[in-house]
Amino acid sequence: MADEASPAHDPSDVLALDSLLTSEELAVRERIRDFTDQRIKPDIARWYDDAVFPLELAPELGELGVLGMHLEGYRCPGRTAVEYGLAAMELEAGDSGIRTFVSVQGSLAMTAIHKWGSEEQKQEWLPRMAAGELIGCFALTEPSGGSDPSSMTTVARRDGASDGAGWLLDGAKRWIGFASVAGVMVVWARTDDGVRGFLVPAGTPGVTATPIGRKLSMRASIQCDVVFDGVRLGPEAVLPGALGLRGPFTCLNEARYGIAWGAMGAARDSYEAALKYSQDRMQFGKPLAGYQLTQEKLVNMLLEIQKGTLLALHLGRLKDAGRLRPEQISLGKLNNVREAIAIAREARSILGGNGITLDYSPLRHAANLESVRTHEGTDEVHALVLGQHITGLGAFR
């Protein structure tokens, strides 16, 4: 678009946020946006309707350089946090389910291995994961756990059969993204020493992963119920660097950071769909976009998109400076997903009856964001995290 050349004149970048990005960042964004336009948008309605995750995208996303994008070494792209954020935004402008794949692969599974794994573990898994040749998943949430991982019931015991050097893993996980297609699972389980992470390769006996069906959200994605029934793991399965909930929580914060960006992508795509429709659709002899009630909606949508994007960028700059704190991520995730879902819903209302089909993106985005809102902490959990931060008093119980 010509607008790209002089960003201040893009009416939808009313705050000229593009002027805050480096040319390298703009180039990365452009590259991901092209990918979304060419590889996601043309087929997403079909994938969503058929409830299919397009596995063929995995290596393409690897080649695009968005898997483990912010990690260094092991053939990872080594990009900045802002660049990773921009990528999440552009991918989620396509579909939250695709962005979720990138988050699970890069922010959760690869980050866990990169941060807490041994050199051997990193060498074994990360290069293939960065290339999208192998899919990873991250098994933390449990059926009755929800926002309370401290109640974990999945247990890893020292395995007597292997001289106590190996492990015996039992339990169940739920809402585990891409578990049924994963080549390796990062599984968090309670041990005598506290919570630890384990790498469980695909095909390990005793592991079953069943995709959750009849979904009204994230249909172009995969979430599974996973059961571990007497799973025998060798001593090399454990992630040596992680002990306690700080291990998985660090990864969740990585994912939340990407969500804060990604949600704004879904919001922007919803806004753009509504803007275009309102400019084309005539009512009582003039475009819908020419009515006060429509303009008020569009303005409020755009205003929150711009504020949310400015917020995400601020978080990204803090992250690249090594100063991003968990409560800041909570604020970004809480705000940006909440606003994104409101924007997608409002966009849909502009589309009239036509907005209920997959021919238009806003209702799909709104449905997807229901999952995003819950993943990695609901609004309530993040509000109480922040509430404790600012008042010094816990109100969780």
Place this chain on the structure above:
Amino acid sequence: MADEASPAHDPSDVLALDSLLTSEELAVRERIRDFTDQRIKPDIARWYDDAVFPLELAPELGELGVLGMHLEGYRCPGRTAVEYGLAAMELEAGDSGIRTFVSVQGSLAMTAIHKWGSEEQKQEWLPRMAAGELIGCFALTEPSGGSDPSSMTTVARRDGASDGAGWLLDGAKRWIGFASVAGVMVVWARTDDGVRGFLVPAGTPGVTATPIGRKLSMRASIQCDVVFDGVRLGPEAVLPGALGLRGPFTCLNEARYGIAWGAMGAARDSYEAALKYSQDRMQFGKPLAGYQLTQEKLVNMLLEIQKGTLLALHLGRLKDAGRLRPEQISLGKLNNVREAIAIAREARSILGGNGITLDYSPLRHAANLESVRTHEGTDEVHALVLGQHITGLGAFR
């Protein structure tokens, strides 16, 4: 339920609205509620997931006495407006798509024939429609028309080939409920005399009805694109009593009245699902329902359900007294659908991740209500109708 006997002790009927209903009304409601519990709720997730409307329900709904429920004679049930409203509420507690079938059949197609048809037309169609043996549809909305039926482009011309006594019908309609399974279509078209209604039997050459696919809403229902290409109709096809837009608008108001009730059914079912889940689901050692943030949501949901139900009942009493006015229906439809969608969304948020599957009703209701919100006039249209009523000034253009 025992609650029925002493309604003041049903905590979800906090305002004791049941005490405003006669025992006959309570009995009607109970009967429809049982039908919903036994015939809709057990299968609705499957129908919705498979995007199937359960045609087999049509005769059962006829037997239940809800098709043309408020009409007199021609084997119609002849029930009161309040009883019809209660039925809509209970059916939509099952699914908006099922309630929509009842609305299209009774409030739109049958009402058009009953009100504007000749005695022969009534005799021919109404008894079978009341029994659910024959499905009717109502073809008013056009692809580019939306909320502006005055821009109608479907045209019926006097047909020279039949000595000018018959008609030649050309045009296209969109979002026509159940057109592909209808035995008779009520079609509104522009003529030299103004807008008129025509009865078009199934199989008439030149008529094609194609279900709209890839829907994210009302998946257990059918909406079609319908094309009329040189359709020849005899002189007996025209509805003698209707001339001008008052004809179809009268029917739309009937449907809107049912929607004002129905939406509260979807809202109530969403609330009940969230209440039950929050009472069962433990978090940090106590039920979700015991937390302030959850209670605030539940209370605000219930409060709006009760207000909306009280409003619907007031409208019903006015209707039964022959004093219900169009702007009152606009207010009821605007308020009750808007609140219902907010309630369904809030209910979903209480369900956490589990709320995105068809195992729980709120997200399905929320998705359905997107259609309901648009049908028969968007929020904006009803706001401007009311705005004109109270200010005396039109602001549509």
Place this chain on the structure above:
Amino acid sequence: MADEASPAHDPSDVLALDSLLTSEELAVRERIRDFTDQRIKPDIARWYDDAVFPLELAPELGELGVLGMHLEGYRCPGRTAVEYGLAAMELEAGDSGIRTFVSVQGSLAMTAIHKWGSEEQKQEWLPRMAAGELIGCFALTEPSGGSDPSSMTTVARRDGASDGAGWLLDGAKRWIGFASVAGVMVVWARTDDGVRGFLVPAGTPGVTATPIGRKLSMRASIQCDVVFDGVRLGPEAVLPGALGLRGPFTCLNEARYGIAWGAMGAARDSYEAALKYSQDRMQFGKPLAGYQLTQEKLVNMLLEIQKGTLLALHLGRLKDAGRLRPEQISLGKLNNVREAIAIAREARSILGGNGITLDYSPLRHAANLESVRTHEGTDEVHALVLGQHITGLGAFR
């Protein structure tokens, strides 16, 4: 107004709620409305600006028949709950401070005496209070108490100096309406037997009542700090019928009932001011009322006024039938004050710059309603009362 004769044509009674009222009720309303138009509206701006409560209104309100309006005997008017509600609505259309006077006098002080007093106490105080010759107040809230009356620190001990038959009262109360002008105070204090009520005549040594100044709300009303310092009371001072918090709580519920009605009066007056202004004020060559953004505001305001009024009327009918329950009152108070404050604020926004002076009522009403929202239980308290009712779980702590 001619509109009164055919209420269905009053555009602001869009739901024809007047048709639900008896001619007697309409007559009562009309009489109070006239009083408000003639005795309150002409001077309220001056009273409010000068922070003066017009004491001269007390006997006039007595003559109007609104003091202890719903009580029987002792020269009380003996009106129905609906009539009392309508009176509260009309008076608060004038000013919340005036309605508050009527509530404190009738719902709190007189109700306490009428319900819990001895025959002698009733004879002594009620007739003069009903006539407005003597003002009563109701001293329950304490400086650090707020929504938690169980933490009461005002204490009444048996008084040794009078053979143990009398009482010695010590403590402090806050936000006590009209205490500085009251001829009698109903004071609630902790005793060895539990909380009891005492009648303290004006001039009793040791009692000081100081009006709270620098108010931004309820400026045409009086609230006081009251101190009891070694106040000696005879044995006849105690209200024989009240023991425990049920005594004062019964009175609070009476007051809340009146608030649910009254708030809608302030809301309606705000709406009417905004409607009239928008019809008169030209902008860009047409009245403000002719713009979509204005109409949307007016419609949403009116819609909530009508729903709130319908709700208040429903509560009134339940009350007259002897079936009104505390949680129903909580719901009415919570909803109607919350909506009223939102309406008054929205009305003000239509008035532009002119809306910040006392020449227009909405900002005054909005400011007053801040007090009303807090009196007799905040939103949060009522939400949690209702939350406990519907979930069966307490979340106050």
Place this chain on the structure above:
Amino acid sequence: MADEASPAHDPSDVLALDSLLTSEELAVRERIRDFTDQRIKPDIARWYDDAVFPLELAPELGELGVLGMHLEGYRCPGRTAVEYGLAAMELEAGDSGIRTFVSVQGSLAMTAIHKWGSEEQKQEWLPRMAAGELIGCFALTEPSGGSDPSSMTTVARRDGASDGAGWLLDGAKRWIGFASVAGVMVVWARTDDGVRGFLVPAGTPGVTATPIGRKLSMRASIQCDVVFDGVRLGPEAVLPGALGLRGPFTCLNEARYGIAWGAMGAARDSYEAALKYSQDRMQFGKPLAGYQLTQEKLVNMLLEIQKGTLLALHLGRLKDAGRLRPEQISLGKLNNVREAIAIAREARSILGGNGITLDYSPLRHAANLESVRTHEGTDEVHALVLGQHITGLGAFR
């Protein structure tokens, strides 16, 4: 505060926005904050209650360097736009009325002279205005004009009595800040050539300025009705550089920029008052701040304060780079005042009954912001300005 030294640990600067400010900017802010703490906060309740603008502050504000703060030369401070914004924020944390004085003086009157005046005019007026020795005002808005300055009726005609070199000024203005205490008025009037600005010294015959009384907002400030009745002005009165509405509009945009910052100051002060109160106030045995419902409010308030401040800072950086556009200012003003008023109202609700007196700031801030919301364009005007920007279609009429 120690928090200042390590801003990341100030829980209320959760996003570490202070880290985006230079040490010079932090120093400026600290200086203004001290002034607010020492010169405004101790007396503001009294000034507000007495409806008095503290004229004695004018020279102190001059000395503080905030009058014409962003202007260069003529003894103006020559500060950056960000520094000016920070000053507006800190002053409005004291009171919107005081910040308004600074805006009228610097952004409106001084900017008009600085930008459109002759060298003689600048020399004559600006130094004394920068010092606070002389107050200026800006007379644009008219009684029936509101948001539509193109309907201006104040007229300046060539004055025959002075050979046509002078002017004869007639008309009326309303809501003119500080006109009654101004030494010089910048008056905008229609001429044969278009709208022009005139400098009218205090005491010019035919000019009367009457403070508007009975205000419920901005009581520590002055707004006037001003009448020009056959006012004779010499040829030197006209501002040579301004022709057409672009002249006053440029000044309005300066003021709006300051408002976007200032509103966040009022919001922050409201939040801090509510936070402190909730930490101190016990209810049911624990601080209010420890309850979920309170934390949710505080978090949402803080979240919007931080987003609004980040937005204001972004606008400031654009302004300092010479790239700030009018629609960006509209967005900032619209968002920040709207959010500030919501925050002040929410803060008040935490204060319970005590929040209605001038002992606490939130209700005063909320009342003030009603004026700020209207000044320099209502929400609706800014929404439609932005609506036109993004859709390319005007919807004002």
